[in-house]
Amino acid sequence: MSRILIVEDEMLIAFTLEAMLVDLGHEVVAIARRLDEALEMVKTTTFDIAVLDLKLGTEMTFPVADLLIELKRNFIFSTGFDEAELDGRYSQPVLEKPTTKRGWSS
16 A cells, blocks of 8 residues: 655654554554654655644644645645644645544545
8 A cells, every 4th residue: 555654743643643554554654753854754765645743843844745745745634733724725635633544544
């Protein structure tokens, strides 16, 4: 299936997401917890799709999303925040947290 990069600052959420994705047959190739890590991994890691938490601590992941768009890489946002935080800047799908395996399988 897909090779996935997870960008998530809360490790419990990241590991839960990883377990769900692996159960669905995907491979999680890396987990980035900080913005600088995520930007580096986007440049150096081979993946099919990235899953971006909207906020890493106090930082928005918009620079990562912008880089992914520039590189023509697929991504989705996964967030517990209101989609209005995206301010209409992105057309990528948004999966609301908390999520379930069913949410990821669709």
